[in-house]
Structure formats: structure tokens, C-alpha cells
Amino acid sequence: MAVALLVALTAWAFIFYVNMIDEVHDSIDDGLDNSKLLIIHQANLDSTVLAKQSFDEGNYAIRKIEGHHALNHYDVYKDTLMYMENEDDLEPVRLLTTVFEASENEFYQLKVISSMVEEDDLIEDLFYSLLWLYLILIVTILAINTVVLRSMWKPFFKFLNHLSEFKLGKNEQVQLLKSNVAEFKLLNKVIADVLESNIRSFHNQKQLIENASHELQTPLAIALNKLQLLAENPELSEEVVNEVFQTIETLQRLTRLNKSLLLLSKIENKQFLNEETIDFNDLIKSLLLDFKELIEFKELEVIFKKEDDLKVKMNPELARILITNLIKNAIRHNFNKGKIELLITNSSFQISNSGSDKELDSTKVFQRFQKESTDQSSTGLGLAIAKSIVDISGYRIEYAYSNSMHQFTVKFD
Incomplete structure (x- = not known):
């Protein structure tokens, strides 16, 4: 909208300026026409006027021309420069070139000039006045437009901010827009x-x-x-x-x-609404203790590496289910005397486990009821639940197979 307004005002200013210059030229041309009529009338009364062939002592010059040139001639107006002795410089003038018949079959070319010094000053003053008016209009319109639009859209953006914080089941009262629009x-x-x-x-x-x-x-x-x-x-x-x-x-x-x-x-259905800062270092250590007997039963080697503290804002119940499912998956799909590696950074958690010697299909591993083992106690929903928790919390989980280890990485950045 602002760009369209700027273009419209620019076009308006340009057209106005061109029209003003055209009006100035029309005014000068009318004066030249009047001078032409007076000179021709004077020439018909006094033949000595026809002998004036230069602009030395007046604003016109006359010279005789052949009749066939006169018949094809039209009045011509143009801007040009002429040397002025009193100014000792070239000055802008408006020149009218015309033809008239003084007596039967005697044709003369008449050139009449009018100084444009004052008109040029007027055009220059007009240009700068129009330029300042244009700039003031632009600044004023933009300022008013900004103030009005900001005032008009303020409740809308406030409403959008309120709506973005709305959560089903938590704050079901949304303050609607207060506007007369x-x-x-x-x-x-x-x-x-x-x-x-x-x-x-x-x-x-x-x-x-x-x-x-x-x-x-x-x-x-x-x-x-x-x-x-x-x-x-x-x-x-x-x-x-x-x-x-x-x-x-x-x-x-x-x-x-x-x-x-x-x-x-x-x-x-987003029924886990409350969020708090979860210390994943403490949570993982606590859950490893819960699975201690199962880990010892399968004689698994657990390697826990901590590069940094990992603290993330999410629902505590979902955080516990997420880590529980990933640890349970690493134990269930491992073989006896296998290995589990856990790595914590300030923005991610990775759990790797030995197991099947072939890579899983990364496009299906998080799908419901996707099972690679024949374990009847498995529902095939553990990783699907983990993926759903990560997605609903706004994070990412990825699968990779490296160095004969199945790796699941949750990225919180």
C-alpha cells in the first residue's frame, strides 16, 4: 500500500510539473503571437521596418525569402540561447519563426524572441517548491499512515499473540478482538x-x-x-x-x-499440558537404577557419557515415558552380554545398543506396530510413543546405524 501511494504521488508530481512548464510556455507563446501581429501591422504601415535584419535594437529580425519557401512554412516555437551584449553572455530565449506577405508576392521571414530568464527562474522556483511539497506530503502521509495502521492493527496482533499461547484444556478463554472494523x-x-x-x-x-x-x-x-x-x-x-x-x-x-x-x-490430543525444566542427567540415572535388575539379568555393559548438563523444558511425565521407552527398547532388542551406550550433551541425548547386525528401515522404525523381533511381550508401540512425545514437544528424534550399534538421538535444539 505504501509503495502504491509513493508511486501515485510521484506520478502526480511529475504530471503537475510538466503541466506547469507547458502553461509557462503557452503564456510566452501568446506574447510572441501578439508581438508578431504588431510587427506585421507596423511593417504594412512603415516599410523601413522590413529592413531590420538583426536583433541588435529590438526583439525581432526580418529577412526576405522566396515565395516557394514561404508557402511551405509554418509557425515554429522553440527554446534556444542567444548572446546578449548587455549581459555579455548567452541567455535562454523563446523564439518564434513565422512568414508573412508584406506586399503582393513579397514574402518575409519574421523571427521574434522573448527572454526566458524570469520564466526560467520561475520554473526553477516551481520545481523546488513542488519537490519540497512532495517530500512533505510523503513524510506526512507515511507518518499518519503508520500511526493509524499501528493503532488499527494493535489489537489484532495482541489477539494473535494471545491466540498463539492458547492450549486446549489449559486456558479455554480467549479474549476476542475489540474493534469496530x-x-x-x-x-x-x-x-x-x-x-x-x-x-x-x-x-x-x-x-x-x-x-x-x-x-x-x-x-x-x-x-x-x-x-x-x-x-x-x-x-x-x-x-x-x-x-x-x-x-x-x-x-x-x-x-x-x-x-x-x-x-x-x-x-x-495434547492432554499433557504442564511443562517444567527437566534435568535429564538426573532422570536418566534414576531410570537406569529402575532397570538395573533387567540389565544385570542380560549381563549388559552400560556406558554412560556426559559431556554437559542437559536441561529441557517439557512435560515431566512425557520426559519420563520418553527415556523409559528408549532404554527399554535398547534392553529388549539387545543380546546377552551386549552393550548400551548413553551420551548426553547440552542439546541432545543419544542411546546406542548392540543387537541385530542389520540396519533398520529409518522410514518405518517409528511407525506403530513396527517390530523387528519376535518378542511377544513387545507391543510395537514404544518407539511410536517416543516419536509422538518428541514431535508434540517440538523436538526431533533420529535413527542411525553406526559401528554395529543402533543409535537413537533426541535433539532438543
Whole structure:
């Protein structure tokens, strides 16, 4: 808008300046026409006028020309320079060249001049006046435009800032725009409708997840308890007991799967809202102690390297689930007497583990139910949950295979 206004004002100033110069020339040309008529009239009364062939003592000069030249001649106006004795310099003049017939078949060329010194001064003054007016107009319009636009858009940008901090389930009251502008009023209505729909959908999904968790977990827990009691019955044959234990394992896997899917749904629906600064150094050390027995059972070598402290702002529950899943993945997909390496920097956490001697498909490793092992206790959702946590927190996780080690790196920069 500002550029268009600048172009329009520039064009207006240029056209105005050209028109003013044209008006000045028209005024001079009218004067030359009047002088021409007076000189021709005087020549018809006094033939001595025809003998004046130079501009020495006047503003005109006359010379005789052939008739065929006169018939093809038109009045010509032009700007030129002429030497002025009194100024001893060349001065700008406006020159009219015309032809007239003094007597029958006697044609003369008449040149009439008019000094443009004053007119040039006028044009120069006009140019600078117009230039200053143009600059003042530009500065004034831009200043007013800036003040008005800033005042008009201030509530809009304040609203955008407030909207960017809005989180479902945390602060569901959004202060709408206070403006008399019709477009802003329409924006208020649209955003209010969208927010109301999203908030309603969020609460419906949250309620569905909570209901699903309760309705599924309760019967699964009851079924597991009954099967465990049944397995303790001494009257059952060994074959039946084995079948019961297989069923218990299936139900336990179904329970874990249900919990993982519900957790994944909660993460993707952004139901973990509160954030705080997490010290990952302390968190990782604490979780390694929790897995100490499992690590010792598989006789794994754990190498913990710390280059710097890693402190990140995120949800504490999600941070714990993220590290738990990555450590659990490194243990589960490792072989006995294998190795786990953990590296912490000020902006990343990397966990590497020995295991399969082939590289995993990096395009599929974080997909749901993607399993490279035949471990029935695995749900195939651990890395998918880790990826979802990292994404929802605004960070990145990458997979690489180097030196026979599977590496998972979480980057917090």
C-alpha cells in the first residue's frame, strides 16, 4: 500500500510539473503571437521596418525569402540561447519563426524572441517548491499512515499473540478482538466458532479416552484375576494349566497394548499440558537404577557419557515415558552380554545398543506396530510413543546405524 501511494504521488508530481512548464510556455507563446501581429501591422504601415535584419535594437529580425519557401512554412516555437551584449553572455530565449506577405508576392521571414530568464527562474522556483511539497506530503502521509495502521492493527496482533499461547484444556478463554472494523468483527465470529468446535471435540475425545480406559481395563483385570485363581486349582491337568497361562500372557499383552494406545491417543490430543525444566542427567540415572535388575539379568555393559548438563523444558511425565521407552527398547532388542551406550550433551541425548547386525528401515522404525523381533511381550508401540512425545514437544528424534550399534538421538535444539 505504501509503495502504491509513493508511486501515485510521484506520478502526480511529475504530471503537475510538466503541466506547469507547458502553461509557462503557452503564456510566452501568446506574447510572441501578439508581438508578431504588431510587427506585421507596423511593417504594412512603415516599410523601413522590413529592413531590420538583426536583433541588435529590438526583439525581432526580418529577412526576405522566396515565395516557394514561404508557402511551405509554418509557425515554429522553440527554446534556444542567444548572446546578449548587455549581459555579455548567452541567455535562454523563446523564439518564434513565422512568414508573412508584406506586399503582393513579397514574402518575409519574421523571427521574434522573448527572454526566458524570469520564466526560467520561475520554473526553477516551481520545481523546488513542488519537490519540497512532495517530500512533505510523503513524510506526512507515511507518518499518519503508520500511526493509524499501528493503532488499527494493535489489537489484532495482541489477539494473535494471545491466540498463539492458547492450549486446549489449559486456558479455554480467549479474549476476542475489540474493534469496530467490520472485517475484525467477522474474524471474531469465525474464530469463536472454530474454537468452540475444537474445545467441544477435545472434551469429547478426552471423555472417550477416559471411558475406554476404564471400560477396557476393568474387565481385563477381572479376567486376569480369575484366570490366575483358576491356574492355582490343583485339580487342573498340566495341559490345561499351560493353556491358562498362555491366555494370561495374551490378556497381559492386550492390557499393555490398551494402555499404550490410550497413552498415544492422550499424547496426540495434547492432554499433557504442564511443562517444567527437566534435568535429564538426573532422570536418566534414576531410570537406569529402575532397570538395573533387567540389565544385570542380560549381563549388559552400560556406558554412560556426559559431556554437559542437559536441561529441557517439557512435560515431566512425557520426559519420563520418553527415556523409559528408549532404554527399554535398547534392553529388549539387545543380546546377552551386549552393550548400551548413553551420551548426553547440552542439546541432545543419544542411546546406542548392540543387537541385530542389520540396519533398520529409518522410514518405518517409528511407525506403530513396527517390530523387528519376535518378542511377544513387545507391543510395537514404544518407539511410536517416543516419536509422538518428541514431535508434540517440538523436538526431533533420529535413527542411525553406526559401528554395529543402533543409535537413537533426541535433539532438543
